[in-house]
Amino acid sequence: MGVFKQLESFSTGESLPLSQVLAELPWNPDGLLPAIAQQFDTGEVLMMAWMNAESLGETLRTGRVCYWSRSRQALWRKGESSGQVQKLSELRFDCDGDTILLKVDQTGPACHTGRRDCFYNRVSDDRVVVDKAVQIDPEELYRK
Amino acid sequence: MGVFKQLESFSTGESLPLSQVLAELPWNPDGLLPAIAQQFDTGEVLMMAWMNAESLGETLRTGRVCYWSRSRQALWRKGESSGQVQKLSELRFDCDGDTILLKVDQTGPACHTGRRDCFYNRVSDDRVVVDKAVQIDPEELYRK
Numbered sequence: 001m002g003v004f005k006q007l008e009s010f011s012t013g014e015s016l017p018l019s020q021v022l023a024e025l026p027w028n029p030d031g032l033l034p035a036i037a038q039q040f041d042t043g044e045v046l047m048m049a050w051m052n053a054e055s056l057g058e059t060l061r062t063g064r065v066c067y068w069s070r071s072r073q074a075l076w077r078k079g080e081s082s083g084q085v086q087k088l089s090e091l092r093f094d095c096d097g098d099t100i101l102l103k104v105d106q107t108g109p110a111c112h113t114g115r116r117d118c119f120y121n122r123v124s125d126d127r128v129v130v131d132k133a134v135q136i137d138p139e140e141l142y143r144k
Numbered sequence: 145m146g147v148f149k150q151l152e153s154f155s156t157g158e159s160l161p162l163s164q165v166l167a168e169l170p171w172n173p174d175g176l177l178p179a180i181a182q183q184f185d186t187g188e189v190l191m192m193a194w195m196n197a198e199s200l201g202e203t204l205r206t207g208r209v210c211y212w213s214r215s216r217q218a219l220w221r222k223g224e225s226s227g228q229v230q231k232l233s234e235l236r237f238d239c240d241g242d243t244i245l246l247k248v249d250q251t252g253p254a255c256h257t258g259r260r261d262c263f264y265n266r267v268s269d270d271r272v273v274v275d276k277a278v279q280i281d282p283e284e285l286y287r288k
Contacts, residue, residue, distance in 0.1 A: 011277070012274055012276065013273065013274070015272055015274065018271055021265070021272045034192060043187025043188070044187070045189065047238065092264075092267070093267075094192065094262035096262075097265075099263075112239065113239055119243075121148075121151055121165070121241075123235045123237075126162045127162055128147075128161075128237065129159040130157070133156050
């Protein structure tokens with residue numbers, strides 16, 4: 001039986017070795033899993049990005065969130081160019097292991113537009129409305 | 145210029161027609177986008193699933209969340225077999241339009257295991273610990 005099936009039947013407090021779980025993660029054909037970043041104290045959903053085995057390993061080892069950039073095809077240490085890092089507070093896998101939830105402490109804006117989070121496009125009837133303001137001009141953010 | 149690039153530069157309150165945004169969503173090669181469901185009032189991240197154009201359209205039209213089940217290759221009206229529906233409170237697209245955030249009101253457990261949410265597998269040092277209890281026995285849940 002796979003690890004996630006085993007975990008399903010566990011009572012609270014029961015556990016398996018992390019190495020065993022990592023060995024059975026159901027990576028997609030590109031070797032990636034989606035990772036949701038949530039601000040640990042306020043509960044805001046900040047962004048969604050992707051991790052490969054290496055970025056997940058680095059995140060767990062260093063406590064600083066590292067993704068895999070699909071556009072750049074490279075490790076993406078969040079904040080490396082903007083200074084807006086994510087400190088890992090907690091890392092969770094969902095019931096079938098194909099999604100990661102990162103509880104993080106986000107310095108400043110998570111979004112490359114300079115907004116606090118990426119989900120500023122809200123559907124309102126037959127319109128899509130921008131309802132969050134830019135906190136730091138992206139030109140400022142990426143000049144650092 | 146694409147709609148998401150346009151929205152990026154908007155001030156709060158500015159908007160585009162929903163139809164225009166829907167027409168330019170960057171569906172993945174399978175015609176899907178990941179959708180994060182978050183309990184609208186408490187901020188809990190409940191689950192992550194996938195939507196195609198049809199399930200997104202139905203969700204917006206009915207106010208009840210409908211996903212695309214990749215395993216069943218069919219529309220998945222959340223709660224159709226368990227009774228644990230998700231009422232849509234708000235729908236958002238992220239900065240590049242490739243992730244959907246659903247703020248929902250979840251009836252009972254969101255997870256097929258009978259737990260409130262799917263993210264009950266927490267990494268704790270070198271272990272993965274189940275830290276959320278089953279609220280309703282899945283056998284009960286799917287007998288309805």
